Amino acid sequence: VPLTSRQAEGVRSRELLLKSAIEYMARSGRAVNFDQIASAVGLTKGALYHHFGSVDGLVEAVFKEAVRLHAERVISASEAGSGRARLQGLIDASAMLYGSDTPFYRLLLRLHVEAGTTRPFLAPVARRVQRRQREYMSQLVRDGQEDGSIRIDVDPEAVGETVNAVMQGLLVQQIEEASDQRQAAERFGDLLEVVL
Amino acid sequence: VPLTSRQAEGVRSRELLLKSAIEYMARSGRAVNFDQIASAVGLTKGALYHHFGSVDGLVEAVFKEAVRLHAERVISASEAGSGRARLQGLIDASAMLYGSDTPFYRLLLRLHVEAGTTRPFLAPVARRVQRRQREYMSQLVRDGQEDGSIRIDVDPEAVGETVNAVMQGLLVQQIEEASDQRQAAERFGDLLEVVL
Amino acid sequence: VPLTSRQAEGVRSRELLLKSAIEYMARSGRAVNFDQIASAVGLTKGALYHHFGSVDGLVEAVFKEAVRLHAERVISASEAGSGRARLQGLIDASAMLYGSDTPFYRLLLRLHVEAGTTRPFLAPVARRVQRRQREYMSQLVRDGQEDGSIRIDVDPEAVGETVNAVMQGLLVQQIEEASDQRQAAERFGDLLEVVL
Amino acid sequence: VPLTSRQAEGVRSRELLLKSAIEYMARSGRAVNFDQIASAVGLTKGALYHHFGSVDGLVEAVFKEAVRLHAERVISASEAGSGRARLQGLIDASAMLYGSDTPFYRLLLRLHVEAGTTRPFLAPVARRVQRRQREYMSQLVRDGQEDGSIRIDVDPEAVGETVNAVMQGLLVQQIEEASDQRQAAERFGDLLEVVL
DNA sequence: ACGTGCGGGACATCCCGTTCGT
DNA sequence: ACGAACGGGATGTCCCGCACGT
Numbered sequence: 143v144p145l146t147s148r149q150a151e152g153v154r155s156r157e158l159l160l161k162s163a164i165e166y167m168a169r170s171g172r173a174v175n176f177d178q179i180a181s182a183v184g185l186t187k188g189a190l191y192h193h194f195g196s197v198d199g200l201v202e203a204v205f206k207e208a209v210r211l212h213a214e215r216v217i218s219a220s221e222a223g224s225g226r227a228r229l230q231g232l233i234d235a236s237a238m239l240y241g242s243d244t245p246f247y248r249l250l251l252r253l254h255v256e257a258g259t260t261r262p263f264l265a266p267v268a269r270r271v272q273r274r275q276r277e278y279m280s281q282l283v284r285d286g287q288e289d290g291s292i293r294i295d296v297d298p299e300a301v302g303e304t305v306n307a308v309m310q311g312l313l314v315q316q317i318e319e320a321s322d323q324r325q326a327a328e329r330f331g332d333l334l335e336v337v338l
Numbered sequence: 339v340p341l342t343s344r345q346a347e348g349v350r351s352r353e354l355l356l357k358s359a360i361e362y363m364a365r366s367g368r369a370v371n372f373d374q375i376a377s378a379v380g381l382t383k384g385a386l387y388h389h390f391g392s393v394d395g396l397v398e399a400v401f402k403e404a405v406r407l408h409a410e411r412v413i414s415a416s417e418a419g420s421g422r423a424r425l426q427g428l429i430d431a432s433a434m435l436y437g438s439d440t441p442f443y444r445l446l447l448r449l450h451v452e453a454g455t456t457r458p459f460l461a462p463v464a465r466r467v468q469r470r471q472r473e474y475m476s477q478l479v480r481d482g483q484e485d486g487s488i489r490i491d492v493d494p495e496a497v498g499e500t501v502n503a504v505m506q507g508l509l510v511q512q513i514e515e516a517s518d519q520r521q522a523a524e525r526f527g528d529l530l531e532v533v534l
Numbered sequence: 535v536p537l538t539s540r541q542a543e544g545v546r547s548r549e550l551l552l553k554s555a556i557e558y559m560a561r562s563g564r565a566v567n568f569d570q571i572a573s574a575v576g577l578t579k580g581a582l583y584h585h586f587g588s589v590d591g592l593v594e595a596v597f598k599e600a601v602r603l604h605a606e607r608v609i610s611a612s613e614a615g616s617g618r619a620r621l622q623g624l625i626d627a628s629a630m631l632y633g634s635d636t637p638f639y640r641l642l643l644r645l646h647v648e649a650g651t652t653r654p655f656l657a658p659v660a661r662r663v664q665r666r667q668r669e670y671m672s673q674l675v676r677d678g679q680e681d682g683s684i685r686i687d688v689d690p691e692a693v694g695e696t697v698n699a700v701m702q703g704l705l706v707q708q709i710e711e712a713s714d715q716r717q718a719a720e721r722f723g724d725l726l727e728v729v730l
Numbered sequence: 731v732p733l734t735s736r737q738a739e740g741v742r743s744r745e746l747l748l749k750s751a752i753e754y755m756a757r758s759g760r761a762v763n764f765d766q767i768a769s770a771v772g773l774t775k776g777a778l779y780h781h782f783g784s785v786d787g788l789v790e791a792v793f794k795e796a797v798r799l800h801a802e803r804v805i806s807a808s809e810a811g812s813g814r815a816r817l818q819g820l821i822d823a824s825a826m827l828y829g830s831d832t833p834f835y836r837l838l839l840r841l842h843v844e845a846g847t848t849r850p851f852l853a854p855v856a857r858r859v860q861r862r863q864r865e866y867m868s869q870l871v872r873d874g875q876e877d878g879s880i881r882i883d884v885d886p887e888a889v890g891e892t893v894n895a896v897m898q899g900l901l902v903q904q905i906e907e908a909s910d911q912r913q914a915a916e917r918f919g920d921l922l923e924v925v926l
Numbered sequence: 927a928c929g930t931g932c933g934g935g936a937c938a939t940c941c942c943g944t945t946c947g948t
Numbered sequence: 949a950c951g952a953a954c955g956g957g958a959t960g961t962c963c964c965g966c967a968c969g970t
Contacts (some may be wrong), residue, residue, distance in 0.1 A: 188952070189949070255447060314450055329493065383960085385931070387932095540953065568937075581954055583941095651837075699900050725889065775929085940958090942955105942957090946953090948951085
């Protein structure tokens with residue numbers, strides 16, 4: 143369906159606002175400030191309310207977009223090779239991402255945590271995401287078992303859950319230096335070798 | 339050091355306020371409300387301001403106290419037996435604690451996360467705590483290696499870090515049912531058996 | 535520039551608020567009270583915050599407006615006649631104004647003093663104002679020298695500075711009765727006659 | 731009358747507190763902060779309330795002490811020589827003092843102004859001080875007329891008032907550089923030469 | 927003579943959401 | 949689709965003064 147120029151403007155504005163909101167929240171650590179988020183892209187609060195309805199609406203959109211961005215990155219890092227290689231690739235990629243784009247990942251972690259405390263309306267989204275992540279990892283293990291790169295007798299669910307938990311746990315420890323984080327990820331990779 | 343009766347009152351009040359603050363923050367998920375925290379123990383915000391100076395001062399005191407409480411519980415759960423038994427005991431106890439006293443542990447997690455975002459003044463405390471936790475777990479592994487309950491060829495640091503990360507990661511995932519959380523911990527325990 | 539009806543309202547509100555703030559500060563001697571200032575003209579502190587941003591913003595606007603009002607009055611009192619007559623007119627007018635609209639002039643003085651103590655952000659404005667006043671008076675002397683009403687051998691800067699200083703000094707002594715102030719101004723006028 | 735050691739301590743404490751209060755008020759420009767003033771000399775609020783009863787009591791004591799200090803300095807600067815020399819000495823000394831110990835003099839000015847606005851209870855003191863200053867200057871003129879150093883036909887009251895006003899006016903103007911302030915005082919001195 | 931705990935009023939500030947324009 | 953004015957609740961902070969001890 144073709145859009146009128148008016149509508150196209152609207153879509154563009156929405157994108158700008160969403161991006162601005164992610165940057166603001168990642169940088170400031172603060173809650174949300176409609177005025178600042180909007181003025182950063184030359185718009186005003188009115189536009190934010192028009193597109194997202196409320197603070198909660200904006201935060202939810204931010205959450206979904208952030209999750210989407212992260213999934214995109216991680217999946218592309220675990221596309222090639224055997225199941226085992228893909229699992230290792232995912233772990234390495236995660237450690238790198240956490241270190242490189244830290245404010246973004248702090249935001250992602252924050253939103254997950256807030257889903258269980260301050261912003262209950264995010265809970266369903268958060269739960270779905272966590273489940274999907276665990277399942278994705280378990281699937282990698284199963285793929286590895288099928289192509290013979292991973293031992294048959296390990297429990298895919300157990301490994302999937304553990305890998306996911308470790309990834310999240312490393313994020314929590316984001317206070318440390320990026321190099322320490324990477325080292326921890328490597329140690330965990332070595333440990334996993336023994337099991338797989 | 340002997341205290342005047344006046345000073346003793348003060349110490350008592352401080353304890354009450356701190357406890358009240360922990361309960362409030364754990365329950366509400368909100369930041370802090372001086373009026374409510376104080377009136378819950380029959381005092382006023384004047385007293386809070388007197389003892390903690392500011393919101394930041396109170397939050398830091400809360401953080402330290404929460405960390406202390408958690409450490410107390412966890413250590414008492416890993417006192418008896420071989421190094422291996424103590425490590426397993428710690429994992430079991432953590433899973434139980436996370437499931438049983440959830441609001442408290444959500445608070446603890448929240449403060450760790452906020453140390454990297456909203457409340458930078460908590461960062462030094464958080465770093466110290468994380469390091470101590472990892473070292474404690476590594477020490478358990480080393481103890482196990484000495485008493486023969488854990489294989490010599492595993493890396494104590496790697497295991498310590500992983501166990502710590504998994505524990506925190508489970509918390510982030512906010513797996514809804516406590517039973518599921520316990521199951522995840524068990525699966526991880528089984529996995530660890532292979533390594534140790 | 536054409537204004538929307540909405541914007542016109544805003545300009546009107548800003549003026550009302552500024553006027554209300556001047557009256558409040560002049561009368562009360564107190565700092566500022568957003569609630570009272572706003573409600574006096576049927577608005578709320580939200581509007582004040584919208585138009586002036588903060589207390590400092592409001593105070594600065596008040597200062598500038600007060601200075602403008604005073605300049606307007608004084609200049610109109612020294613428009614006609616020879617340079618000498620205009621200088622005398624200015625002195626007489628000042629003494630009268632200080633006595634008649636006392637609360638307003640106490641406010642003006644207060645703001646000048648606070649510019650050097652409590653409110654450093656007013657300092658640049660205050661300095662500019664003082665310089666302009668001194669220059670204006672010096673110019674009157676020079677005008678008088680050109681039209682022959684004032685002796686050539688007096689230093690315009692010296693006279694300008696002195697007249698300005700005396701005017702301010704009289705204001706500081708605002709504790710005295712208005713009649714005493716007027717008498718002091720007259721005495722100074724007589725003294726000046728000798729010099730000019 | 732001999733003092734017990736207990737009483738002597740009290741006197742000493744009072745002096746320390748008063749000095750601390752002057753320094754605090756001069757430096758901070760803020761109103762008064764009992765806690766900080768007291769702790770700066772190793773005492774607490776209790777001592778301040780004991781010695782001065784209230785904020786107003788302390789401020790009044792500060793005002794009187796500041797006035798006393800200033801008078802001491804100024805009088806010692808106008809002790810020697812003819813009446814005319816003493817008057818000139820006083821003007822020079824004032825200009826120097828205003829430039830050298832500015833925070834102190836800003837405080838003195840502030841208190842004079844507040845006597846007419848925020849702190850009416852200072853008004854009687856302020857009025858007495860102003861009168862005494864004018865009379866002191868007029869007396870210098872009369873002394874000069876008696877010893878022949880000043881012309882008979884000038885009005886002592888007019889000159890006294892003017893000199894006093896100019897001194898205070900210079901302070902209000904907060905001319906930034908001390909050198910400029912001194913220059914202004916010199917110009918005024920030259921102007922006065924013509925009259926005297 | 928002085929320390930100390932604490933109550934409590936006052937107030938700026940923040941910021942969300944609505945309304946009315948255009 | 950968006951801009952601008954504005955209302956209004958919530959809350960941290962400041963800081964004075966009292967009451968009680970020693």
